[in-house]
Amino acid sequence: MVKMIVGLGNPGAKYAATRHNCGFMVLAELARRFNIQINKNEHNALTGVINYQGEKILLCQGQSFMNLSGFPLQALCSYYKIDYQDVLVVFDDMDLPCGLIRLRKEGSHGGHNGMRSIIEQTGTEKINRIKIGINHPLFGNGADYVLGVFSTEEQEVMREAILQAADAALLWAAEGMDAAMRKYNKKAQKAVEEEQVGPE
Numbered sequence: 001m002v003k004m005i006v007g008l009g010n011p012g013a014k015y016a017a018t019r020h021n022c023g024f025m026v027l028a029e030l031a032r033r034f035n036i037q038i039n040k041n042e043h044n045a046l047t048g049v050i051n052y053q054g055e056k057i058l059l060c061q062g063q064s065f066m067n068l069s070g071f072p073l074q075a076l077c078s079y080y081k082i083d084y085q086d087v088l089v090v091f092d093d094m095d096l097p098c099g100l101i102r103l104r105k106e107g108s109h110g111g112h113n114g115m116r117s118i119i120e121q122t123g124t125e126k127i128n129r130i131k132i133g134i135n136h137p138l139f140g141n142g143a144d145y146v147l148g149v150f151s152t153e154e155q156e157v158m159r160e161a162i163l164q165a166a167d168a169a170l171l172w173a174a175e176g177m178d179a180a181m182r183k184y185n186k187k188a189q190k191a192v193e194e195e196q197v198g199p200e
Contacts, residue, residue, distance in 0.1 A: 002080050004058040005030070005169050006073055008091035008114040010147075011063045020066060020146040022132040022162070023090040023114075027059050029166040043079060045072035053174040058082070069114040070121030077122075088128045088172050089118060090165060094142060096133025099157035101165050103172075103181045104129050111142075128177050130165050132158075 007023030015021055031038050031048055038048035038059050048059045058080065062072040077084060091114055096102055106126040109115035119125055135154075137145035150158055164184065172180040 001086070002056050002058055002082050003086045003173050004060055004073075004076065004080070004082050004088070005173070006060045006062070006069075006087060006089045008066060008069050008089060008112075009061065010065050011061070015147065017149045018147050019092055019134045019150060022092040022134065022158075022165075024061050025158075025162050026090045026130070026132075026165045026169065027061055029162050030059060030169065033166070043072050043075035045076060047076070052170055055173045057173050066117075067113040068117055070117035070119070073118055074121040084122055084124055084127060088130065088169055088177075089115065090130045090132070090169065091115060092134045092146065093131035094134055094136050094146070096131060096135075098133050098135040098154050099161040100133035101161055101168060101184055102131045102133075103168060103177065103184055104131065105177050105181075128172065130168055130172075132161050132165055 005027065007027035009015065009021035009024035027038060030050065034050040036048045036050060038046050038061055040047045044062065044064045046061045046063060050057050050059060058076065060072065060076055062069050064071055073087070076082070077087065091112060093110070093112065095110065105128055108125060109119055118127060134146070168180050168184045171183065
């Protein structure tokens with residue numbers, strides 16, 4: 001049985017370091033850890049395969065741009081006979097503080113164009129996901145913000161977030177979403193509470 005981790009983002013060097021490409025960054029980290037390339041071109045996506053604790057995991061970076069993310073995901077699931085319950089999608093979220101990760105088993109697209117496309121193409125909101133916080137813009141519109149790059153301060157925080165999201169994705173693959181949610185959502189909640197209280 002194959003599982004699939006899908007990182008959302010826009011293809012091309014122009015977008016590589018932008019906030020909207022958090023999903024691609026997590027997949028790049030997984031590829032680095034397992035010393036593989038995500039370079040097989042199939043169904044309008046680049047893919048690579050890792051094996052972790054007895055699980056075969058397909059890593060997928062769609063090449064159809066964010067608002068069409070559902071098409072390569074649906075095509076790959078159909079081709080490899082992957083159940084949607086065995087898919088994990090990793091993407092950015094403006095509703096979370098920068099660097100915070102949150103895992104969910106299901107839910108609406110929350111205004112994210114990549115998830116909107118995935119829900120439309122699969123016909124279900126029951127898609128496992130890791131959301132990586134990027135903050136709301138202080139001014140300007142969201143579209144320009146997500147296609148901008150992280151500030152120097154944000155880069156430090158995001159490096160840790162990418163590592164945590166990669167860890168969480170592997171825990172999901174090996175032990176399931178409940179185990180991953182227990183560990184990483186608890187960490188996220190603790191971080192939020194500490195931020196609200198502030199330094200003593």
